Amino acid sequence: MELLSRMATTRITTALPPNIDITKAELAYGEHMLPKLNRQLQDDTLITRQRALNALCDVLHNPEHVSAALKVGMAKSLKKLLGDSDGTVRWKATEVLFICSNHAIGRDAILEFDLIQPISALFDDQHEDARLMSHRAVESVSHTVNGAQGIVDANLIKKLVEKLKTETDEIKQLVLDTLHYCMKVDTSQALAAEAMEVFTLLLGHKMWEIRGKAARDIMDISFPLEGKKKAVKVRCIPVLVKLLADPNFHVRAQSAGALMSIAITTEGKQESIREGAVEALIALLQADETTDVRLNVIKAITMLAEAPSGREKLAQVVPTLQSIANTGGPMMKKVATTAIKVITWKP
Template sequence: MATTRITAQLPPNIDPTKAPLAYGDRALPKLNRELNSATLITRQRALMALCDVMHNAEHICSALRVGIVASLRRLLSDTNPVVRMKTTEVLFIMAGHAVGRTAFLENYIIIPLAKLFDDEVYDVRLNAHKAIQMSTQSPPGPEGVINARLIESLVSKLKIEEDDIREVILDTLHSCMFIDTDQALEASAMSAFTMLLSHDRPSIRCKAARDIMDLSFPLDGKRKACEENTIPSLVILLRDDHAEVRAKAAGALMVITITTEGKYKSIESKSIPPLISLLSDVHSEARLNAIKAITTLAEAPSGRQELQQVIEKLQFIQETDTSDAVIKAAKAAIKVITWKP
């Protein structure tokens, strides 16, 4: 016989941790009202729902119209750690879209977000760094970080933060140094990058070498690399077990050895034998960067003399390599090594 008993369980498609969405165009205005609620659980549930909604770029445009970004900016200073964590997560998702990155600058999100670099909760700090890093993926983003004078803070965090956050910071600095290297040089970034070349995690070693290459493009960066004794650490990485690390280390040496001081310091650090070994590397970027580094070292008389042994190998590469860029670099290297005054 049927009864009128009602189950105490929620329907299977109801998530009690998320705010229910209103229908159609009313959904985001309702969430915005809930974000500004005085009730903690209401704010938390609205943020949980917003994390799902913001994956759609169309919803980001609608969120901008109803003022959700301004509400999120206020929530960055909320006293509840869960609210701060989910707020930074929403901003990270938004920064994955071009319209969201533009909103970061227009709504002055970068500086309030950067204040969370010192938050006591690890997930809040990680999300804040990821949101800043994602915002630097298009041209206005790095300029916003540089104008906010955040480079010094980012470099200082490299020395004390957890490894996952260090990786994100290295990516952020990589994007910013395409625009400006002065702040990084003033913040002793070369010293921080050099310290990370001996890190246990291959991805950190790789990104540190890449950032050294970025920072060494200006003349002051090359000088700083020589002063900080960066070259011997890079030479060690030329024999690293991971191809990406070898490639980035060779790329950094390629840039630093453009100057006379860099050439002789590199030769003194015994960089030529491992660079010759990289000519047979399976990774085309490692071969290319090694050949270019060999070319710059051959401009020094002592380097040219030591590199006479590699001419045949370069000729073989020129004839057999599958990469046009490697073939072109090998041809230029042979010309420099065989040059006679």
């Protein structure tokens, strides 16, 4: 019965097929190794392609081998294998590209050979491992300005935002990281794709990692004026205020940072004050000594102190801020001193 139960599942196995030799492809000696593996990638025999890919996953951890592989035309072979009829080949081909993307020369090659689009085609693959690896590769590429711009130019932002609604939690985290880097170069596509609404929903996620990354991405997308207005419109401020009391300090820090970004506008200030942000920030400043949390809390307090009603309520934290300015490091001293000046300003 137990065997029948295991056989009845519809989940596609993530294990390699049993006929893949764990010793992988037989490697040629020295400079002949990569040309031979490249030829095997183009072989009509499925097991040969699988074994070559499995071997490459080990070989290409050496950046010198990445450079040599590109010289023998391996990028073109891998690009073709991304569309292979065999799921294992698609998965391992993407894993090879992910490994390459961990090196500068590999990231440059992915852009040069226009591999972002074919990699992203696997976002919809039926094999979870292929999807996961494709997101890992794209996220790795996004770490550089050119890579993030390449993802934006490939018009992938809308698709990435949609994946936040349906994908596994592990992939959601990768997507949030990819969007974080991409929004550093362009926020317009994310705003048009209603990313603010999706990020706001993810603030209530059960995993603190996703809550924190969603709050961070709200801070990113709120950089332009349109983003700040959208944050107020979709009512993400009340949720951010609640997260100032989150059990995890990363979530608290990112939520305070998001509120700081939104509260730059008069509308953002007023909405934050109405939703109890001042009281929540005061409580957090006095209770949490974590550096990242305090920095963002003080910055948010500074924004809200620019409003007369906020300044009046925040007068009580001046002694605390003065103590932080006297005992904290250079950055903490700077932000605390600025906050005191804004709070104590007289018209």
